[in-house]
Amino acid sequence: xxxxxxxxxxxxxxxxxxxxxxxxxxxxxxxxxxxxxxxxxxxxxxxxxxxxxxxxxxxxxxxxxxxxxxxxxxxxxxxxxxxxxxxxxxxxxxxxxxxxxxxxxxxxxxxxxxxxxxxxxxxxxxxxxxxxxxxxxxxxxxxxxxxxxxxxxxxxxxxxxxxxxxxxxxxxxxxxxxxxxxxxxxxxxxx
Amino acid sequence: xxxxxxxxxxxxxxxxxxxxxxxxxxxxxxxxxxxxxxxxxxxxxxxxxxxxxxxxxxxxxxxxxxxxxxxxxxxxxxxxxxxxxxxxxxxxxxxxxxxxxxxxxxxxxxxxxxxxxxxxxxxxxxxxxxxxxxxxxxxxxxxxxxxxxxxxxxxxxxxxxxxxxxxxxxxxxxxxxxxxxxxxxxxxxxx
DNA sequence: ACCTGAACACCGTTCAAGT
DNA sequence: ACCTGAACACCGTTCAAGT
Numbered sequence: 238x239x240x241x242x243x244x245x246x247x248x249x250x251x252x253x254x255x256x257x258x259x260x261x262x263x264x265x266x267x268x269x270x271x272x273x274x275x276x277x278x279x280x281x282x283x284x285x286x287x288x289x290x291x292x293x294x295x296x297x298x299x300x301x302x303x304x305x306x307x308x309x310x311x312x313x314x315x316x317x318x319x320x321x322x323x324x325x326x327x328x329x330x331x332x333x334x335x336x337x338x339x340x341x342x343x344x345x346x347x348x349x350x351x352x353x354x355x356x357x358x359x360x361x362x363x364x365x366x367x368x369x370x371x372x373x374x375x376x377x378x379x380x381x382x383x384x385x386x387x388x389x390x391x392x393x394x395x396x397x398x399x400x401x402x403x404x405x406x407x408x409x410x411x412x413x414x415x416x417x418x419x420x421x422x423x424x425x426x427x428x
Numbered sequence: 429x430x431x432x433x434x435x436x437x438x439x440x441x442x443x444x445x446x447x448x449x450x451x452x453x454x455x456x457x458x459x460x461x462x463x464x465x466x467x468x469x470x471x472x473x474x475x476x477x478x479x480x481x482x483x484x485x486x487x488x489x490x491x492x493x494x495x496x497x498x499x500x501x502x503x504x505x506x507x508x509x510x511x512x513x514x515x516x517x518x519x520x521x522x523x524x525x526x527x528x529x530x531x532x533x534x535x536x537x538x539x540x541x542x543x544x545x546x547x548x549x550x551x552x553x554x555x556x557x558x559x560x561x562x563x564x565x566x567x568x569x570x571x572x573x574x575x576x577x578x579x580x581x582x583x584x585x586x587x588x589x590x591x592x593x594x595x596x597x598x599x600x601x602x603x604x605x606x607x608x609x610x611x612x613x614x615x616x617x618x619x
Numbered sequence: 620a621c622c623t624g625a626a627c628a629c630c631g632t633t634c635a636a637g638t
Numbered sequence: 639a640c641c642t643g644a645a646c647a648c649c650g651t652t653c654a655a656g657t
Contacts, residue, residue: 239640263631273642275633280640284631329527332573336520336580368605371598375570375605378577382523382569389527407562414559414566418609430621454650464623466652471621475650 242280258326292334299354306362328385352377433471449517483525490545497553519576543568
């Protein structure tokens with residue numbers, strides 16, 4: 238039976254997890270599927286689009302967020318972070334896909350815009366639309382960047398290039414700091 | 429007269445600015461210098477190290493920061509941002525170099541750690557060492573991520589793939605939000 | 620010491636031709 | 639409709655051999 242885009246993406250994710258982003262080539266995916274390299278291009282436009290598809294899979298659907306907005310923001314960020322950490326080079330892949338897929342707004346529901354749900358939550362909590370977008374972007378970029386650095390350090394450690402001993406994980410500290418900063422926007426804007 | 433590492437880096441920066449990160453290959457740099465590809469490897473360990481060197485050049489030396497800490501933090505971030513925007517794909521290049529060069533701490537003064545000076549400033553302003561590292565990292569990752577997304581959107585726009593009209597620049601909003609969040613850490617820790 | 624020539628082991632992508 | 643074979647135009651890196 239014929240190849241499908243879904244099969245290609247699943248196979249690509251396996252290579253990513255086992256060998257890393259640097260070894261994720263179209264030719265390797267094709268070999269893994271027992272197919273000629275050119276065959277992939279019947280199902281997938283090009284490598285960039287394939288990577289965006291992988292990023293979408295890694296990020297997944299937004300969790301339902303409950304409780305007061307402060308803890309919902311924390312939940313959102315920690316959930317994104319843990320999804321990124323489930324795959325080798327997950328943060329790096331998603332960070333560049335977010336930039337590439339960027340036309341990120343409203344009318345383009347297909348965009349890779351994980352912060353959209355967070356933005357809506359912040360509006361519901363009392364933020365202006367502009368502040369909510371900026372605040373959601375802040376949490377998103379912080380999470381992607383911090384996780385990317387953390388993950389690449391972790392991979393160095395696995396290779397024994399230990400560098401400085403356990404760099405304490407400052408993710409939660411940074412996250413709280415951002416949530417604190419949001420407080421003003423919510424209470425200021427609320428009537 | 430012989431080639432130097434400095435010459436190679438300068439030549440690489442020109443290619444970056446004119447053709448972008450995707451076209452920045454060792455072979456192209458060599459051609460630009462009128463030299464065989466292998467010649468570069470006498471002066472530079474490999475492409476990764478060369479990219480880290482470029483990132484160091486782009487980031488440059490820390491500006492002297494003055495005034496109250498709140499405005500110094502703003503200065504720091506805006507200065508980093510404008511340096512990233514001076515080069516095509518500057519944010520993307522520096523973001524990945526920061527992750528790659530990571531063993532980022534103390535004893536390794538050669539690391540690409542632009543947030544170090546910011547961390548010292550925050551300690552001087554009254555933060556604990558741990559909070560200062562986390563806060564500086566937050567500003568750094570936010571700045572890299574936001575600028576990377578902004579820059580790639582800007583490049584799409586140049587190609588006419590306009591996507592959504594002028595997405596308003598939420599950099600300053602996000603930055604203020606983070607600075608607000610820092611306030612608590614400074615005043616809480618201060619005696 | 621510094622560089623060339625030439626090779627090795629790869630890439631992404633296209634496209635006629637087959638089934 | 640879906641895939642193969644084969645090509646095109648590239649990569650990063652190594653290393654004997656030259657000067």
